[in-house]
Amino acid sequence: MTLDPIDARALHDEVCVLDLHADTAKLMDRTGYDLAVEHERRLPSFLNYAGHVDLPRLRAGGVAGQFFGFWTVPYPERGCAHSVHRQLDAIDRAIEASPREITWALTSADVRAAKARGQVAALGGIEGGQALESSIDGIEGFARRGVRYVGLLHFSANAIGAPAKGRGADPDRGLSPFGIEVVRELERTGVIVDLAHINRRGFFDVLEHSTMAPLVTHTGVTGVHPHWRNLDDDQLRAVGARGGAVGIIFAPRFLGGAGVEAVCDHLTHIIKVCGEDVPALGSDFDGFVIPPVGLEDVACMPNLTAALSARGLPVRVLEKILGGNVLRVLDEVPPTSWLAAHPVGDA
Numbered sequence: 001m002t003l004d005p006i007d008a009r010a011l012h013d014e015v016c017v018l019d020l021h022a023d024t025a026k027l028m029d030r031t032g033y034d035l036a037v038e039h040e041r042r043l044p045s046f047l048n049y050a051g052h053v054d055l056p057r058l059r060a061g062g063v064a065g066q067f068f069g070f071w072t073v074p075y076p077e078r079g080c081a082h083s084v085h086r087q088l089d090a091i092d093r094a095i096e097a098s099p100r101e102i103t104w105a106l107t108s109a110d111v112r113a114a115k116a117r118g119q120v121a122a123l124g125g126i127e128g129g130q131a132l133e134s135s136i137d138g139i140e141g142f143a144r145r146g147v148r149y150v151g152l153l154h155f156s157a158n159a160i161g162a163p164a165k166g167r168g169a170d171p172d173r174g175l176s177p178f179g180i181e182v183v184r185e186l187e188r189t190g191v192i193v194d195l196a197h198i199n200r201r202g203f204f205d206v207l208e209h210s211t212m213a214p215l216v217t218h219t220g221v222t223g224v225h226p227h228w229r230n231l232d233d234d235q236l237r238a239v240g241a242r243g244g245a246v247g248i249i250f251a252p253r254f255l256g257g258a259g260v261e262a263v264c265d266h267l268t269h270i271i272k273v274c275g276e277d278v279p280a281l282g283s284d285f286d287g288f289v290i291p292p293v294g295l296e297d298v299a300c301m302p303n304l305t306a307a308l309s310a311r312g313l314p315v316r317v318l319e320k321i322l323g324g325n326v327l328r329v330l331d332e333v334p335p336t337s338w339l340a341a342h343p344v345g346d347a
């Protein structure tokens with residue numbers, strides 16, 4: 001049975017749809033972007049690189065949970081940790097303003113409970129280890145505020161390692177001794193490692209020094225479109241072997257195609273290489289991406305579900321791609337018990 005977009009939207013009421021990465025918090029902090037207000041959907045263009053996510057459109061798309069990625073400039077001396085806290089403040093304020101609409105979530109149970117109450121679940125992630133400012137001391141505080149993953153690299157080398165491309169990129173540079181310390185502290189606090197943006201050497205170094213299920217929150221795959229930003233099949237298999245998940249980005253320049261079908265190509269390639277327990281969604285909405293045609297904003301998510309269904313994927317597999325695999329990783333890397341004893345907002 002193939003789902004049309006209306007059936008697909010109805011399916012979203014039954015299953016948890018989760019997106020692993022949107023940069024909306026930075027917009028909220030910098031420009032006062034109001035998450036509670038519905039913003040106009042614009043046609044994909046070089047001008048339409050932000051304003052893809054808000055509460056009315058998360059609801060329209062049937063999205064149960066949105067991970068907000070907190071990115072910072074690569075200059076720790078300018079206060080990267082402070083910038084992350086400001087972005088967390090922005091989400092806190094949005095939740096205070098619309099408590100019946102949105103709530104923090106840390107676990108799969110939190111996401112499911114929020115959905116049952118009719119709320120969107122907000123989850124946090126950091127993009128770029130410069131936010132740690134060369135010390136592991138801040139990780140626990142970030143975790144207490146709702147950060148569930150830390151992406152070790154962004155577009156510049158930092159104290160942890162080197163990016164796949166960008167300032168300080170070096171294919172021979174792996175994880176630094178400080179990076180190993182960071183991975184251990186993430187493990188202790190129950191924060192998931194995000195391997196998006198890190199170079200290949202660092203990618204495998206992290207897997208060698210950790211036991212947790214990793215995420216790659218927003219990426220494409222080289223098996224469909226060779227690109228420095230994408231993961232090759234060996235990397236996909238390594239994430240799968242560790243019980244992790246890989247979110248496919250909605251950015252044509254990494255996908256190699258500008259429509260919904262390009263996203264489907266990358267998701268189905270992951271299934272072919274390492275099985276149905278790995279693929280996930282990582283839009284990178286509001287992150288300077290020009291979205292594919294048909295996925296112009298978060299309200300368009302049912303179009304993707306319908307397109308995947310048209311490829312013959314059964315509902316059981318759709319459920320995993322749309323959010324089930326991410327919920328499993330949240331369960332595999334639970335916030336440590338002392339954090340669970342202090343729910344978000346109670347710290």
Ligand SMILES: [Zn+2]
Nearest residue numbers: 127196197218
């Ligand atoms: Zn990114």
